[in-house]
Amino acid sequence: MGKSDAKPHLPNWPRGYHRPEKVFAYLQKWAAEYPGLVQLDTLATTHENRPVYAVRVSDHCTDSDLSKPEVLYVGATHGCEPLSVEVSLRLIAFLLSHASDPQVRDLLQTRSLWFVPVFNPDGLHQYYQGNFIWKANRKRNKGHRFKFRHGVDLNRNFGYEWGCDEEGSRSTPGWFGFGSYRGPAPFSEPESQGMRDFVSKRRFSVSFSFHSFGEKYLYPYNYGADPADLAWYQAFTGHLGKKNGYSAGNPVSGEIYKSNGDMDDWLYGDHSGGKGKTLAMTVEIGKLYLLPWGNPEKQFKKNVYGSLLLALIAGEPALVLDSGHLKVMGEKVEAMLKGKLGAED
Numbered sequence: 001m002g003k004s005d006a007k008p009h010l011p012n013w014p015r016g017y018h019r020p021e022k023v024f025a026y027l028q029k030w031a032a033e034y035p036g037l038v039q040l041d042t043l044a045t046t047h048e049n050r051p052v053y054a055v056r057v058s059d060h061c062t063d064s065d066l067s068k069p070e071v072l073y074v075g076a077t078h079g080c081e082p083l084s085v086e087v088s089l090r091l092i093a094f095l096l097s098h099a100s101d102p103q104v105r106d107l108l109q110t111r112s113l114w115f116v117p118v119f120n121p122d123g124l125h126q127y128y129q130g131n132f133i134w135k136a137n138r139k140r141n142k143g144h145r146f147k148f149r150h151g152v153d154l155n156r157n158f159g160y161e162w163g164c165d166e167e168g169s170r171s172t173p174g175w176f177g178f179g180s181y182r183g184p185a186p187f188s189e190p191e192s193q194g195m196r197d198f199v200s201k202r203r204f205s206v207s208f209s210f211h212s213f214g215e216k217y218l219y220p221y222n223y224g225a226d227p228a229d230l231a232w233y234q235a236f237t238g239h240l241g242k243k244n245g246y247s248a249g250n251p252v253s254g255e256i257y258k259s260n261g262d263m264d265d266w267l268y269g270d271h272s273g274g275k276g277k278t279l280a281m282t283v284e285i286g287k288l289y290l291l292p293w294g295n296p297e298k299q300f301k302k303n304v305y306g307s308l309l310l311a312l313i314a315g316e317p318a319l320v321l322d323s324g325h326l327k328v329m330g331e332k333v334e335a336m337l338k339g340k341l342g343a344e345d
């Protein structure tokens with residue numbers, strides 16, 4: 001297949017990079033065009049008055065429906081990681097473009113796939129304003145009148161082992177949205193509150209938080225301990241790594257530095273108020289820190305297999321530990337992708 005006729009069957013395919021407003025426009029358009037497949041919810045309104053959208057992609061989805069196994073994908077927890085948004089957006093577009101294909105239809109009929117493609121829209125906006133290291137949100141920090149010391153790192157603001165040491169997060173705001181400031185209290189931010197309340201109402205058995213960069217799968221506990229499900233995490237991320245070359249680990253294995261108040265640790269470790277355990281992972285997309293002229297298509301292709309397999313295993317994650325079963329599910333995903341990714345770059 002030549003360049004010119006790549007993806008002729010994808011009328012809604014997003015190209016290039018997208019500012020928050022452009023992402024929102026896509027989500028609204030898709031919700032209007034595919035009312036039976038796309039449901040748009042607002043989790044929160046940010047300090048700068050932007051919406052945090054959650055999008056469900058599923059066949060015949062209704063708000064109260066908890067009967068289908070659920071999977072969560074999150075992008076742009078950190079503002080300066082636009083590839084995390086682009087991969088999320090393309091995953092949604094892929095599902096919608098192929099919704100009538102038998103394998104994809106089967107997935108949409110049996111799973112609820114939830115996306116929060118821009119968890120931190122104010123941070124992403126800062127990035128596109130040219131603040132290329134801005135990770136945090138845009139909270140006005142008391143005692144810091146300079147706007148370049150605004151912001152709380154949302155991935156240090158969750159209420160599990162929040163602020164347990166000064167190495168994995170900081171008690172003071174950083175410069176230019178950098179520096180891992182955890183905020184004045186757990187869940188002090190509208191974005192993290194919105195995510196907490198949303199997740200607590202749902203039943204996510206598995207999740208991916210997309211970040212960039214490093215080509216890694218990371219799993220709990222990021223504050224610095226091994227999870228009870230270490231064997232599960234090793235089996236699943238090891239399988240995915242064989243496909244796309246990503247490495248895998250946690251701070252105990254030395255794969256990544258420590259962080260506390262991180263979303264994955266909360267998703268996995270907190271079981272208060274009837275909240276279930278989510279087998280949460282972070283996906284660090286891309287080899288390098290990419291200013292917005294890297295190739296989002298290429299990064300999507302590297303991550304689509306793992307992301308769809310995640311949805312498939314959401315029904316019964318324990319089956320991952322059965323290597324024969326994992327292989328069969330992997331073949332299902334390969335069948336889902338066959339001939340649908342257009343020309344190889």
Ligand SMILES: [Zn+2]
Pocket residue numbers: 077078081211212
């Ligand atoms: Zn990040």
